[in-house]
Amino acid sequence: MLNTISLKSVLISSAVALTMAGQAYAFEPARSGECIAPANPGGGWDFTCRSVGKVLVDQGYFKGNVQTVNMTGAGGGVAFAHTISKRDTDENLIVAASTATTTRLAQGQFPGMNADQVKWVGTLGADYGIIAVGKDSKYTSLTQVLDALKKDPSAVKFAGGSASGGWDHLKVLMTAQKANVENLPKVRYLAYSGGSEALVQVVGGHVDAFTGDISEVKGFMDSGDLRVLAVLSEERLPAPYDSIPTAMEQGIDSVAPNWRGFYVPGNASAESYDWWVKTMDELYTTQEWKDVMTKNGLMPFHKSGADFTQFVKNQTLDIKILSQDIGLIK
């Protein structure tokens, strides 16, 4: 009796050991992968999925294809809920995310969900925030805009492509906060359904200033219709954007990268997570991805694995504190 039991347990434990060893060796992705873009075709997330999917196949990480599935709703909330409820162990799935995702998580806009429920893989570049005015505007530097706000917080009206309280709005508030503008909730922000729509209103002279990302403004910058007052990055961006001063140069310590990256389901195996992290690290260094970045105005910004997870945690916390400070959330 004792013998049979021990034999059984030996068999079981060795089987467990074997499977574990097998897994520890390497994670082998399936023939085809899937990337969920939590928005309609055409948006930033859709672009992230489609371009990364293409590079993954071109570089031989997947033998089949990487299919982009669009899953619209709640600014990424529907896809987030879908991932944690229905795809929690899917190892061949990645979901596109960006600062918009962390903003909503921080502000509790995905009810009952938080950043710890998924695993954060890495970023593949970022789009830096800018503040700009029309060519006929009386403002020629960020300092002038902020001085006007200090006198009267509703003196300058901003237009941006995110909802009220979203990333484009927060960029203005963060910058104003760093410059000690008081009564931040009184800063006027007009929410448009897209950056370009907001931009045209500023160029047309209907709204004072534009808050958005650098990739959105190239056309109007080249034509001279738009004056970019500051880019919210640590250092000046590479050409052709090198003539734009940073906010830091103007004495305001405001940095706002809108990163593009991915998360995977929370209970996907550690091996598959490691594989994805390693793959994103490799992909980021390929020439093909560098070309995609230059083409789309994405700036270098790479974090992955534990580093990125910590970054997401910090960013969520920062946004939460800021949103509470200014009374956006309770």
Add this chain to the structure above:
Amino acid sequence: MDTMSLLMQGFAVALTPESIMFAVIGAILGTLIGALPGLGPANGVAILIPLAFSLGLSPTSSLILLTSVYAGAMYGGRISSILLNIPGDEPAMMTCLDGYPMALKGKAAEALAISAIASFIGSFIATIGLVILAPILAKFALRFGPSEYFALFALAFATLGGITGKNQFKTMMAAAIGLMIATVGIDISTGVQRFTFNTLELFEGVDFIIAIVGLFAISELLFFLERHAGDGLKQVAINKLKLSAKDIIKVLPASFRGAVLGFIAGVLPGAGASLGSFISYTLEKRVSDKGEFGKGDPRGVAAPEAGNNGAASGALVPMLTLGVPGSGTTAVLLAMLISLNISPGPMLFQQNADLVWGVIAAMFVGNFVLLLLNIPMVGIFVKLLSIPPKYLMPVVTLIASVGIYSVSHSALDLYFMIGFGVLGYIFRKIDIPLVPIILGMLLGPEMEKSLRHALVLSDGDWTVLFNSGLSIGLWTVAILGLILPMIVGPIVRAKMSKSKEAVKDV
């Protein structure tokens, strides 16, 4: 002329065998996608972007393919409007009003042919407009601020009374219901949740495609079942195409007017093809008062078709020159351009002249291809009708629901679609028009946003709504559009009956 030589260079690009091939493929696929209820031009273009990427096409070829799909879908939308009374996509909604009655009268082939010709005229004129006016119109569109947009949307609703029903209050009710549905979701201007009941799927509101398929396709299925059991089935009669030059000449003025109006509606961002076909139809009804509108007047088919195709090309103006999508489809095209390393905007015509003019030339080519494809295909489409409805209707219903499901992967969307179907059935029983509901859903968010932006900019001063010549002009037209029919209508009718009597007397 400078423009001419640029256009000629464009034709050199567009007339290569490769370009023509992509134009033909795009036209066929587009027509097919447009004809399927539930899949519109936006889905069509979105679906084919990955194809263009995976084939590794050059920017010019990809754009030629996708603009042909776009144009083809605008052509295709009318087919199911006419044959099944189900709009293939939302701009084709107005084509149902006279197209289906024509088909019931045994003139399905004529309706299809006339609408193909009108579509051609619409696209052709609008493309010429694009060539000549793009740079000027880009500047004009910049003058539209929030108050001007609000006036424009008010204009759209003011002319609603012209299209549907005798009971204006029911039209008003329908528009209010549509606008109310549009308020569901997180309010973009404040982040406040409105009527979402904490349901994640409702945070971004209800997609109007779902409402369209539900209200039109599903309710049609229910009505069909009921009629079939009751007083027998109104079968659309099948006929051979008999179209004389006289018939074509008769609809030419309507097509030209529709094309111009559609183009203007298309140029204004946010207005788009639905508004184009809508305004074209209502104006045509006003202008030619003697017609049998709503009962199968060929001009009621020609005007909206010319209008929506005109608007489709018009919508390319703000997209190419300002980088602002005027419609869902151009939003997708815009994303495509950006990922091809082309930044649309005021500088595009300078920086990528060969590409822009190549695409414009390709639009001319694509149009001829579509016309040539569509006239012979009339016979094939009419053959569709020889399939008994007991097989056709369930399959069409299935295709419509798949169109919705495949884009969102949400069963909830299908429940909503069925719910809208039941509502549509009840509304039709009570004689509440469906078109204003859709228009309300489409324009509602934009209208509210414009109003609120205008008032924030003016610090709460309501007179801002009338502070520019442009907005006063738009309001004037809106008020005229609302009041004139009430005054002029009876006078004209009285005159007409008089003149008829006079004829009799003689």
Add this chain to the structure above:
Amino acid sequence: MRINDRVFGMLMLILAVGYGWEATQFPIPFGGQESVGPETFPIMLAIILGISSIYMIVRPDQDEKWAPAAMLIELSVVVLSMLAFAWAIEPIGFMPAAALVVSFLSWRMGASIAKSIITGVTSSVVIFFLFNNVLELALPLGLLEF
């Protein structure tokens, strides 16, 4: 009879009141009260809907004939079958669900059982491959997945 418009008008009036009341309950947005807040537009709409429904109650149109009760039951069954289809796509897969609902519908519309089944099966298979392989829009395989 003019009862339809009256009943529907009442329902819409209730909707208008409920919708308008709900709008007044919205939390005050960040940044304080505006001249036009999230509730302004909805309240305007509630008033418009209210006016038009009162008009409907006071001046109803002539009723259109409703289908007999048997027909209404039939229509309900059809609606239920479509709801079942929507529910079943994920668990049992697109092809089986679609084949069932299309066969059922065309049978209810008067086709013979054999022909209904042929229509259902062919259309669901063709549409599945059209969407999955030609248009590259994935549909769930469900039971047919291995």
